[in-house]
Every structure is written in structure tokens, then in C-alpha cells.
Amino acid sequence: MRLRLKALIFAGFLLAGTCAAVGGESNVDKTTIRRPTLHQAAPTYKIEAGIDGEIYPVFANYASLMGQGERTFGVVAVTISNPGNSSLNQRITVNVPGWSDQEIQMAELAGGATRTLLFAPSFLPRFYRNKEITAATVRVSVTDLTGNTVYQSTVPVRLRSAQDMYWGRNFKYAQFIASWVTPHAPEVETVLAQAKNYTPDRRLPGYENWKSTSDQERETYIEAKAIFTALKKMGFSYVKSSSTLGGHMNVSERVRMPRVSLAQSSANCIDAAVTYASLFENLGMEPTVVIVPGHAYVGVRVAEGASEFLYIDAALTGRTTFETAVSSGKTGLARRDHDDITQVNIDQARSAGIFPMP
16 A cells, blocks of 8 residues: 655754744743843843643653753743843753752853753653643743852743643644653563464564565564454553643643553553554564544554555454454555645654653
8 A cells, every 4th residue: 555644844843043942932031130230231031931831741851852952942941132242151040840850051142142042951750750730830040150140030830741742733743752652661561472472483573684575574464463462352442531631722632651551451543553653663663653633543664674564543452353453544544635644653753862751
């Protein structure tokens, strides 16, 4: 089956320049502590946090894994404007008390210059265990080189659940669903330990590149069917449960982590897709998550280096046969216009620095 899959516009997420916080405008504070002197106008400060003041763990994790000089967006952006003639050297610290470590950056600005610093402090484990939207505060402090405080402010934010995915319009940020693909979760290992019992030789070798492409394709089908069978035997089946709270109701969704889906034996279509993708990635295979309006499928490359994928309607797990789930995946995608299909190749997402959620 040939599919023309829409290219994912990942670059659109990488905000630059003065609009550097994730998303658009947020809470802004320009209060300064020192008054301007006769000789030097005081600098001003603008703070932007999250997407409209809401911080999503999936984006915070991605940004925190990037070096300060490599970031193209941050959890918090601090813009400093130096209206005076003299140069400015300052030390800026940002943290979310009770939720993150403190990040420190140095800013040097010539007279008349404006600069935006992107902050992504490392969040504590409780942030990634958070199951519901909760209030928090971003704290920003600025000192000069002698240690005197020249500006400080707090900005209220809302922390989203670690299972909240922000898709954006037209699934613009779909590539970040790769953070839900967690191949090393113990629950994933447990499923694979069961799945090997449903193969003829009790093996799940993934790709074996010494085999021909056709032989690898047959083996991929056998292994995928074994995983489907193991999940079915474990009672894994469809439960929708995708609603979330907070802003962005039309462009965000609750997505279960695979460990949660497997513990509850419940998954909707996107939950099931990331669970299967986790199982395939664990075996060293190349999974893909395919998103269409109102539904999601999972695919796995049929052989190392092959262009074809085996697509599965994973939401049918536990309710039908593997053959029917494969047929549903194939025909379901064939009916779609190519502009309605967004494919997230997990291997490509890893290359872009999108790793599993902590």
C-alpha cells in the first residue's frame, strides 16, 4: 500500500527571537526594583511562561534536555531591554518552587540592546507524576555582578498533567507523541515476555538483517501478531478516557502512558498506538504512530531499510482478530486523503531529541 503521508512541521514549534517561550503571550511583568538614575535609564524585563501560562511536561522535558546554547524555545523566557548607553551585566535565576531546580544564566547587553534568555530548569520527579492540572509559581530574580538584587518577580502558572498532550492546530506538534513511547518500562518488558510464547520458535528477535527482506517481513508479521495475542490474553481493550482539563480544550488530549494502559488493561486508539510503538521499539524495530482526525494507528517497518510498514488498528486489540486489525489499518488509511494523515516516525523523533518522558 502506498501512502502519501503529510510531512510533520516540526520546525514550526521551534520559536525564536523575542517570542521565545513555548506558545504565545503569557503573563508579563515589567516591574523593576531600582529607579532610574540621572545617568542611566533602568532596564526592563518581560516574562513569558508556558503556553498561555500553562506548562506541559512533554515540552519541559524536551527543553531541559537541550543545552542553554542549543535551545530554540524554553519553559520560561526572560526578555531584558537595556535602554541606557552603558553595557549591562546581570545574573538571572529562574525556578518553579517545589517543582523544579534553579537555572542560572548570565546576560551581557550593550547599551540600547534587547536580549531574550530561554530557561528550562530541570523539573523534579513529582512533576512527571502529576496527574491533574495544578497551580504553581515561576520565580525570577536578577542580580548585578556585585550580588545586589535589581529585579525580582513571580508569575502564576498552571502545571498540566504529565499525560496531557498538546497537539496544536492540525496536529502541528504531533512529533512530541514520541515522548509517550517508553520502550524500557517494566510493564512493556512483561508483555514481551508473554508474547514470545505465541511465536513458533518462542523468540522475538526483531529484525535479523542476515535474512532476506521477504523473510524479515514474514517474521515482523509473526512478532506483531504475537504481541497482539499477548495483549488480548491480558485483557487489553478499548476505553476512551481522553478528556483533560485546562485551556486548549480543542487542541490537547489526555494520553495514557503505556505503563498506565497496561496496568489498567485499557486504552483508546492513541494510547494503544504508543503502547504498541513502545513494544516494537524495545525489540529494535522501527515503529510509527499515524494520526488522522478522530483516530490513530500504529505501524512498524516490515524489514530493516524497507520502505513499507505493517499498519495495525491497535484500538481493536481484544475485540477481534489480528488479521482484522491489520485489514482495518490498511483500509482505514487508504480511505483518507493524504492531507489528513500525519505520520510520526519514532526513530526520526529520537534523532530530533524527543525522548521518553521520565
